[in-house]
Amino acid sequence: MKTTEATVLDESKIHEPTAVAVVEPAIESRPRPTTGVKEAKIYIDGKFYSEANAKVSVLDHGLLYGDGIFEGIRFYNGRVFRLEEHLNRLWDSARSICLEIPMTMRDMTEAVLDTIRQNRLRDGYIRLLVTRGVGNLGLNPAECKYPSVIIIAATIALYHESFYRKGLTIVTCATRRSNPAALNPAVKSLNYLNNVMARIEANLAGADEALMLNDAGNVAECTADNVFIIKRGQIFTPPITAGALRGITRGIVFEIAGELGIKISEIDITRHDVFVADECFLTGTVAEIVPVVKADGRLIGNGKPGPITTRTIARFREMTRETGTPIFAES
Numbered sequence: 001m002k003t004t005e006a007t008v009l010d011e012s013k014i015h016e017p018t019a020v021a022v023v024e025p026a027i028e029s030r031p032r033p034t035t036g037v038k039e040a041k042i043y044i045d046g047k048f049y050s051e052a053n054a055k056v057s058v059l060d061h062g063l064l065y066g067d068g069i070f071e072g073i074r075f076y077n078g079r080v081f082r083l084e085e086h087l088n089r090l091w092d093s094a095r096s097i098c099l100e101i102p103m104t105m106r107d108m109t110e111a112v113l114d115t116i117r118q119n120r121l122r123d124g125y126i127r128l129l130v131t132r133g134v135g136n137l138g139l140n141p142a143e144c145k146y147p148s149v150i151i152i153a154a155t156i157a158l159y160h161e162s163f164y165r166k167g168l169t170i171v172t173c174a175t176r177r178s179n180p181a182a183l184n185p186a187v188k189s190l191n192y193l194n195n196v197m198a199r200i201e202a203n204l205a206g207a208d209e210a211l212m213l214n215d216a217g218n219v220a221e222c223t224a225d226n227v228f229i230i231k232r233g234q235i236f237t238p239p240i241t242a243g244a245l246r247g248i249t250r251g252i253v254f255e256i257a258g259e260l261g262i263k264i265s266e267i268d269i270t271r272h273d274v275f276v277a278d279e280c281f282l283t284g285t286v287a288e289i290v291p292v293v294k295a296d297g298r299l300i301g302n303g304k305p306g307p308i309t310t311r312t313i314a315r316f317r318e319m320t321r322e323t324g325t326p327i328f329a330e331s
């Protein structure tokens, strides 16, 4: 084969660093996204650190293997929304993966509230992680003796208000939701690559979210949200066994449906059911309740957020404004 100019090796250059490596700034000095909080304080194992100094070991299995669990929690108007439910789910995730959370639920509640106070926020988002902790390079969690607790407070607004008025577009992705027998989606683990792969597909397709199916070809959930459809005045959502997280917001939709006297059922849902639905919406702590108006190029209903979705959103917003665990004594 003829050797081209580009492939000829100049041996005198082999040990020289490349120009890119020399001029590239250190990671610390690169511009990067932040929590959005001025002088943020991040909780790690009982102490608060500035954002620049909040660090974990490269030997933490949370980093090496995605071995750990997390919760995403919202607080509104000086109150943490559904904190107890989030902590119960965190403890369930921990139990499922044999991870011992190194503090009581009461102390965790106080740590969450204290982190929000330290960051002087009344509205925002908490990311609470428990990592397996430092071990060796082998994956055996038995080597990790001390799990780490990290709590990050951030400001948040995922979707612009116009999305709630106009609705989202979703596409079905080829990436299947993890089979519960392999890695149960009911565990909110630090291993989100399955969801990330689906999110990449949505990005490449120019859609707002990816609809993930399970191995049977039924709807499981979206990358960070549960899925609901409405047909002839009734609400339907896939059961947890279809491969969905037991979403806290999902549970609230059941409460609201009860209050409004709307029948709601867990049932296997196909893509066809989504295409012919009168309405569709997604639920999640970050997204809250957001209408979907197009799936795989088909308009859902008349292509506008429907009446049941709109009523459910309105009631949900009332609940977020009026309920929750007070952060400050005066709340």
Ligand SMILES: Cc1ncc(COP(=O)(O)O)c(C=O)c1O
Pocket (backbone or CB within 6 Å): 072, 195, 221, 222, 223, 224, 225, 226, 244, 245, 246, 247, 248, 249, 250, 283, 284, 285, 286
């Ligand atoms: C995969 C997945 N499904 C659903 C949800 C919605 O759950 P929740 O309403 O508790 O935020 C989330 C968000 O946490 C998620 O990550």
